[in-house]
Amino acid sequence: MDPIALAEHVKAGNVRAVSRLITLLENQEPVGQAALERLNGSPRPAAVIGVTGYPGSGKSTLIDQLVTAYRRQGKKVGIVAVDTTSPRTGGALLGDRIRMQDHAMDGGVFIRSMATRGERGGLARATRGAVRVLEAAGYDVILVETVGVGQLETDVADVAPTVVAIVAPGLGDEVQALKAGLLETAHIVVVNKGDRDGADATVKDLQEWHPRVIRTVAIKGEGMPELIEAIAEHQRIVDLHSKPAT
Ligand SMILES: Nc1nc2c(ncn2[C@@H]2O[C@H](COP(=O)(O)OP(=O)(O)OP(=O)(O)O)[C@@H](O)[C@H]2O)c(=O)[nH]1
Ligand SMILES: [Mg+2]
Incomplete structure (x- = not known):
């Protein structure tokens, strides 16, 4: 070749x-x-968005909603779902595929799963390369899903200038761990499963630690306009810093 x-x-x-x-x-x-x-020399830099969070917090469901929204804006969307090689992998991958099926037939959407192959940090060795490939191929938005199991996962920030961390209500100890680590690297914190008991308390709790907390019900699309706007707002800040001063 x-x-x-x-x-x-x-x-x-x-x-x-x-x-x-x-x-x-x-x-x-x-x-x-x-x-x-x-x-x-990509003609236009893509918006690269990292979506991280604990297993089952709703990352894939939320990404599915984001894809729908960005497609409505006429943008081409690439998705890189990074999976661990742990025993739960099979189910997770299958789940991702099923939920993403609507988009699989859409030529404006490219979906790729990658295994971490035991690498630390939650990101596959080739994730960064995959993002560059998609950017060069003209994808406007690139979503990177990583399984967050603690501080090891924070290197999603090395790949994505905008990091969205997802929490589900009632995680207790896990939310405490998030406060200590991941919140520092997340630009936007999403409390998903806002339809669940304890969502209010989790939102209030996290708001004391982070300036940008958004409540969503990903299965119903609730909170998505707010999330899209928060992402756009953060990207405007990123762009301001990346453009040379005139
Ligand atoms: N009640 C409720 N359930 C939700 C919501 N969002 C997602 N779920 C459900 O939560 C489960 C896990 O959702 P996923 O989107 O697969 O979560 P994930 O974070 O991608 O999971 P992994 O990739 O396995 O780590 C699914 O059964 C979803 O239908 C929500 O807002 N409310
Ligand atoms: Mg998933």
């Missing part, structure tokens, strides 16, 4: 080339790295 041709196909938005290059990067094939190096 010629890395130059592969890079050209990726830049032209060819889905098979995108998929193939990500696989090469996962397998640490030198030709993948060579193609990656040819992707510089």
Whole structure:
């Protein structure tokens, strides 16, 4: 495989080339790295959003809602779901696929699951590369889902300038752990499952620690406009800082 041709196909938005290059990067094939190096100079930077949180907090359901909203805005959306190689993986992956099925037929949406292969930090070795590939292929928004099981996961911030941390009500000890670590790296905190008992208390509790707490009911789409606006607002701040002063 010629890395130059592969890079050209990726830049032209060819889905098979995108998929193939990500696989090469996962397998640490030198030709993948060579193609990656040819992707510089994306016409427009993508909005990369990290979505992290404890297993079952509703990350995939929320991402599904975000995809619908961004598609309505006419944006192309890439999703990289990072999974651990733990025994619960099979179920989680299947769940993601089922929930994302509506979007799987949509040419403006690219979905890719990646295994962490035991790597620390919750992010697959190739996640960063996958994000670059999707950006070069013209995806406007790239969502990275990672399983948050503690401070190890905070390196999602290295890949995504905007990090959304999701908590479900009534986690008790886990919320305490979040306060100590993840809240520092999350730009937006979402209390999902707002339809559950204890949601009010969790929101109030977290608001004392974080300036941007949003309550959602992802299964019903409640709170999504607020979340979309909070993400957009944070991205405006990121853009201001990344643009050279004039
Ligand atoms: N009651 C309620 N249930 C929800 C809500 N959002 C998601 N769920 C349910 O919670 C379960 C887990 O949702 P997922 O979206 O798979 O959560 P996840 O964080 O992606 O899970 P993992 O990828 O396995 O870590 C599913 O059964 C969802 O239907 C919500 O707002 N309210
Ligand atoms: Mg999930």
